[in-house]
Amino acid sequence: MIDPITLEVARNQFAAIADEMGVVLRRTSLSPNIKERADCSAAIFTPDGEMLAQAEHIPVHLGSMPASVQACLDVFEPEPGVQYAVNDPYHGGTHLNDLTILSPVFVGSTHVAWVANRAHHADVGGEAPGSMPAHATRLEQEGHIVSPTAAVQDGAWLEGFLSPFLSASRTPWERRGDLDGQMGANAVATRRLIELIESEGTEHYFDLAQALLSYGERRMVAALRDLPNGVYEFTDHMELGEEDIAIKVAINIDDEGLTADFAGTDDQVEANFNAVEAVTRSCLYYAVRVAADPSIPANGGCYRPLALLAPEGSLVNASPPAAVAAGNVETSQRIADTLLGALAQAAPERVPAASQGTMNNVLIGSDDFAYYETVAGGQGARPGRDGQSGIQTGMTNTQNTPIESLHGHYPIRITSYTLRRGSGGVGEFEGGEGIHREIEFLEPATLSLMGERRRNQPWGLNGGGPGAAGEDWLTRVGGSRERLPGKCTVEVDPGDRLTVMTPGGGGWGTPT
Helix, strand or coil: CCCHHHHHHHHHHHHHHHHHHHHHHHHHCCCHHHHCCCCEEEEEECCCCCEEEECCCCHHHHCCHHHHHHHHHHHCCCCCCEEEEECCHHHCCCCCCEEEEEEEEEECCEEEEEEEEEEECCCCCCCCCCCCCCCCCEHHHHCCCCCCEEEEECCEECHHHHHHHHHHCCCHHHHHHHHHHHHHHHHHHHHHHHHHHHHHCHHHHHHHHHHHHHHHHHHHHHHHHCCCCEEEEEEEEEEECCEEEEEEEEEEEECCEEEEECCCCCECCCCCCCCCHHHHHHHHHHHHHHHHCCCCCCCHHHHCCEEEECCCCECCECCCCECCHHHHHHHHHHHHHHHHHHHHHHCCCCCCCCCCCCCCEEEEECCCCEEEEECCECCCCECCECCCCCECCCCCCCCCCCHHHHHHHCCEEEEEEEEECCCCCCCCECCCCEEEEEEEECCCEEEEEECCCCCCCCCCECCCCCCCCCEEEEECCCCCEEECCCEEEEEECCCCEEEEECCCCCCECCCC
């Protein structure tokens, strides 16, 4: 038996190591996307791949990262001094930009843990700068694929991994800087974890790890028992041109746990917003913690009572070689919305109205640079509180890139950046407002947009109104203006201006 105080101290010790791993990654990386926006995540895992602790980073990264550990375990017998890499969505990854570097931790000859971090690399090749071409239908169109492979040996990159990865990118110098940050972050976490385990003893550490996982499981079971048993269904949609692609879920809560069944969801599509099963699983973990109890320790134990049924070949469990770049960033948001819509029926006093439901991905680049950012929007109103404005929501948790950094790194200029007044849904509690942002291009470039909720508004709850749908406009230097599709890749010239108007959040409760 581990007493509660010891257990809580250990939980915070492991979480602190994961947090430091993320801090080191941000401070030593080169790209603004990681250094400024914090588009990265870090976590610690048991030797068999169950998550032990995480930093409070990006939900879509963290919930899917156990699949990366398992993918490496399926291929390799872990060795001291070796770090492994993977970005293949069909073998432990989510989309090609997100590269995971994993390091097994040994105390003496005993394999005691894994430390891992995932970082979004702004360009990994493919048919458009930023590696999210809107026209992609196959994975190889989106960039360089890294199936589980040995990447580091005794602190040095292995050429079999490094050279192909750098050669594929339009910005290899930036990729190398970010890779070094990833390797160094794992090295620091490994050192901290070894110091902690050696101070406690290996046997006691294993006891602590199992006690923490069991504690997470007990907390989740107790939280689910507070929800009424039953089956709760909800349907939401992705936008493919003028067509709506359905995501359906039936959530069954009983005394054994919770099962989310996506039967009835539409098949995968000839587009790039198919999601792999690991992404859908991460959405399930996120949504259940929102509805059940967000204070439950986020570890593998708390996910044991949760089951996922996702039909193979569907939009939420795509089969190769389907393109998936936007599945990670856009479909994940809609899967989370669908799950929360169902869970709102079981926990109406806890679940908010729909937030903006998109990451509003903006990718600008050429052969010389690659800029990537997700633009914030409105948060759905919550029971008893208005939604926040201009904030990242749902499956992402990144930050804003400072304008000074943008102007210093890229040939673009921000000419307007404000809240989008009136975009939040009305209600007893109002939805948060979106963002109005205008970008001027200073050089010829390729622009790609990956956005959702451009037709279907974020829904309100309990009588609240919907948030405003998003809009994207391109004003040419000659003065002509056109509304762009939510998902597109176009060429732009110096003097052209892009206007991004992100969705607002839904309102909660009948307006008074």
